[in-house]
Amino acid sequence: MDMTDQLVRSADDGDAVSVARLLKHVAAVDAVGTGGRTALDTAAERGHADVVRLLLGAGADPQQRAGEHQESTPLCLAASRGHRAVVEVLLDAGAHTGAQGRMNWVPLVLAATAGDEGFPETVDLLLDRGADVNAVMKRKTALDWATGFGHVRMVRHLLSRGATASNRGTDPRV
Incomplete structure (x- = not known):
């Protein structure tokens, strides 16, 4: 080797x-x-x-x-x-903290949607270090993605951090 x-x-x-x-x-x-x-x-x-x-x-x-x-x-x-x-x-x-890599992944979206309920501490760190709470990945925000995955706690967490729903037909009120 x-x-x-x-x-x-x-x-x-x-x-x-x-x-x-x-x-x-x-x-x-x-x-x-x-x-x-x-x-x-x-x-x-x-x-x-x-x-x-x-x-x-x-x-x-x-x-x-x-x-x-x-x-x-x-x-x-x-x-x-x-x-x-x-x-x-x-x-x-x-x-x-913005879109990156060949697939234009957004770290905040990934942290908010991975696992069973996302990773709130990682989300907070990214937001505290300048990540845009409403950054878009594949035409959806972290809030849109978390809503779509049914991550209720993460939806509430993102809303508490200032996330707003996009006009993509998702309803973040949970």
Whole structure:
């Protein structure tokens, strides 16, 4: 296994000691492993904030394409899994909160709709750091999406944070 693959595997495992050791020997921190993923990509998806911090400190691009098909970004992956600490580290490194990645995912929408009821703490962090509560993804806001998924608590949460219904035929009053 080459050094890049070792770095990606260690990041995926959350092994910060190994990642720190390997970063001294890997030429490009954003190198893609044989599985098509980078170390930052996998660490963000798995929720390893300490590893994400190490990779960013070594120069990893917080806006890089990520995901199995390079359709996303590290921020979107972390937001969609409710990894609040990783989202915070990425935002601190300059990741923006608007539509991103090849699919134009909106991190706020992903955080509001993933899982059983979304991830309110991640939603709050994104909003507190400048995300637009009424940002649109595929012609719907986070409120529209949460309503459509029947995430009653998230709908109430978004309304309490100033979300307004779009004119797409959804009724957020729950």
